[in-house]
Amino acid sequence: xxxxxxxxxxxxxxxxxxxxxxxxxxxxxxxxxxxxxxxxxxxxxxxxxxxxxxxxxxxxxxxxxxxxxxxxxxxxxxxxxxxxxxxxxxxxxxxxxxxxxxxxxxxxxxxxxxxxxxxxxxxxxxxxxxxxxxxxxxxxxxxxxxxxxxxxxxxxxxxxxxxxxxxxxxxxxxxxxxxxxxxxxxxxxxxxxxxxxxxxxxxxxxxxxxxxxxxxxxxxxxxxxxxxxxxxxxxxxxxxxxxxxxxxxxxxxxxxxxxxxxxxxxxxxxxxxxxxxxxxxxxxxxxxxxxx
Amino acid sequence: xxxxxxxxxxxxxxxxxxxxxxxxxxxxxxxxxxxxxxxxxxxxxxxxxxxxxxxxxxxxxxxxxxxxxxxxxxxxxxxxxxxxxxxxxxxxxxxxxxxxxxxxxxxxxxxxxxxxxxxxxxxxxxxxxxxxxxxxxxxxxxxxxxxxxxxxxxxxxxxxxxxxxxxxxxxxxxxxxxxxxxxxxxxxxxxxxxxxxxxxxxxxxxxxxxxxxxxxxxxxxxxxxxxxxxxxxxxxxxxxxxxxxxxxxxxxxxxxxxxxxxxxxxxxxxxxxxxxxxxxxxxxxxxxxxxxxxx
Numbered sequence: 001x002x003x004x005x006x007x008x009x010x011x012x013x014x015x016x017x018x019x020x021x022x023x024x025x026x027x028x029x030x031x032x033x034x035x036x037x038x039x040x041x042x043x044x045x046x047x048x049x050x051x052x053x054x055x056x057x058x059x060x061x062x063x064x065x066x067x068x069x070x071x072x073x074x075x076x077x078x079x080x081x082x083x084x085x086x087x088x089x090x091x092x093x094x095x096x097x098x099x100x101x102x103x104x105x106x107x108x109x110x111x112x113x114x115x116x117x118x119x120x121x122x123x124x125x126x127x128x129x130x131x132x133x134x135x136x137x138x139x140x141x142x143x144x145x146x147x148x149x150x151x152x153x154x155x156x157x158x159x160x161x162x163x164x165x166x167x168x169x170x171x172x173x174x175x176x177x178x179x180x181x182x183x184x185x186x187x188x189x190x191x192x193x194x195x196x197x198x199x200x201x202x203x204x205x206x207x208x209x210x211x212x213x214x215x216x217x218x219x220x221x222x223x224x225x226x227x228x229x230x231x232x233x234x235x236x237x238x239x240x241x242x243x244x245x246x247x248x249x250x251x252x253x254x255x256x257x258x259x260x261x262x263x264x265x266x267x268x269x270x271x272x273x274x275x276x277x278x279x280x281x282x283x284x285x286x287x288x289x290x291x292x
Numbered sequence: 293x294x295x296x297x298x299x300x301x302x303x304x305x306x307x308x309x310x311x312x313x314x315x316x317x318x319x320x321x322x323x324x325x326x327x328x329x330x331x332x333x334x335x336x337x338x339x340x341x342x343x344x345x346x347x348x349x350x351x352x353x354x355x356x357x358x359x360x361x362x363x364x365x366x367x368x369x370x371x372x373x374x375x376x377x378x379x380x381x382x383x384x385x386x387x388x389x390x391x392x393x394x395x396x397x398x399x400x401x402x403x404x405x406x407x408x409x410x411x412x413x414x415x416x417x418x419x420x421x422x423x424x425x426x427x428x429x430x431x432x433x434x435x436x437x438x439x440x441x442x443x444x445x446x447x448x449x450x451x452x453x454x455x456x457x458x459x460x461x462x463x464x465x466x467x468x469x470x471x472x473x474x475x476x477x478x479x480x481x482x483x484x485x486x487x488x489x490x491x492x493x494x495x496x497x498x499x500x501x502x503x504x505x506x507x508x509x510x511x512x513x514x515x516x517x518x519x520x521x522x523x524x525x526x527x528x529x530x531x532x533x534x535x536x537x538x539x540x541x542x543x544x545x546x547x548x549x550x551x552x553x554x555x556x557x558x559x560x561x562x563x564x565x566x567x568x569x570x571x572x573x574x575x576x577x578x579x580x581x582x583x584x585x586x587x
Contacts, residue, residue: 014389015399022403022464025417028428032420044426045435102314109311113304121312128323132521132569134542135562138549139326139333142340162318193307222410224524229550240412244528247416257420267413275408279401282408286468 037073473507
């Protein structure tokens, strides 16, 4: 179908506006992160970094001592995003591995094994999707506190480690659509279900498992309220929480926008890398997860 | 023979238990138990230091005469109204642009980016761009002789600004859902409309939109329920201010529980929020299904 010239102009104008509005805030963040702190104030509208530097990253990652930090335009206080970056990676990796594995195992049983209350238990899992997070948050906080797990990795990871209703749902759908023949042949050969799960079902569902793992990782990485409640201390503080705290500091001086944007850039990077590598799967999964 | 079958059957049950047990433990400990415990706590007076003291319905009664509660209800509903209609209309527009593109993968990837970022990051990007003194937008507006735009720092503009920030974050995701819905409309329907002489606008109002209805219903119900539970953006940008103008439900509950340590009262409010969400969800599904054409 051939479209008129005006329709094509309209289309490209729309695409340009969408792309600009979406991407510009990211560009402005990176531009600010690469600008010498005082130049952020003296040249607030310069499109390119008016005084290019990577000093902000060195400062917020705690790679330089206090004196150098002041020379780089910082306040001289030690900020250690390196630790926060590590914490975010550890917690998100823990949750991703645990949740993906245990949810896949449960999903396999729901999809393939015959046992009493199969549908009821699965339906029960799904019903949890309707409960607002805040309802569970307070009692879960109290539980973690009672266990003495406040400010520990296991405390932050525990509620999401063993399952999420969404992950079980996602993998069950996948297993239900997977061809059974190979597994049935293996059963006839006398292979046990556990072996079939690990040697046939898991390898065959690698695509779905990777997609789920990416989604779970990004979700854990982005979480704010739960790690804010149970992981305040610096040794386990996650990047999102640290960025919130960082913003509230420095009220006596001018805000350290360059440092804040350097920290923000650090929080953007891992997701960006994952998305560039596996973005297509994430996009395709949205059509799938949208309609049950 | 029969015994063997019974054995195989019970072995399968044992196996299923093995596969399910970790997830079931997680579900019971971190979903079922806290829901029940939350309900119990909402009937007590508890500051975390002493034992919870049962007070019956006192928390729920107190809530009815609490100005903060009614403010939270008003602010949250207003927020949803600022957020959802505009977001849905824009998402439909963007989805139509996507379906007009020959290769939309890059466009999809770009527009999904904000949704993949932490709320905290999204909030900070905009706090910086909207800063009254040296934020790009205000400096640029001033350069052209415009007025100071207070955005997050004025009670009248803070809530719509937060809604705008979240529209920016969720637009791509919502548009992708609508786009997936557009793909389910068979092309011969459009073809038939074209042959009958229908122009672009007529086709959109009489064919695309009605056929998109189930997808739109799903998108609107889920995004309204999500919108009711906004927290992160408020916590990072305004902390409920200025003068309570953005103190939505979740932020109010957070303050009651973790700044004033009124666990009983906070959980009672969370239970009421839960009921409101159930009500809103049911109402929406009824409204969106009303007058549905049987096909």
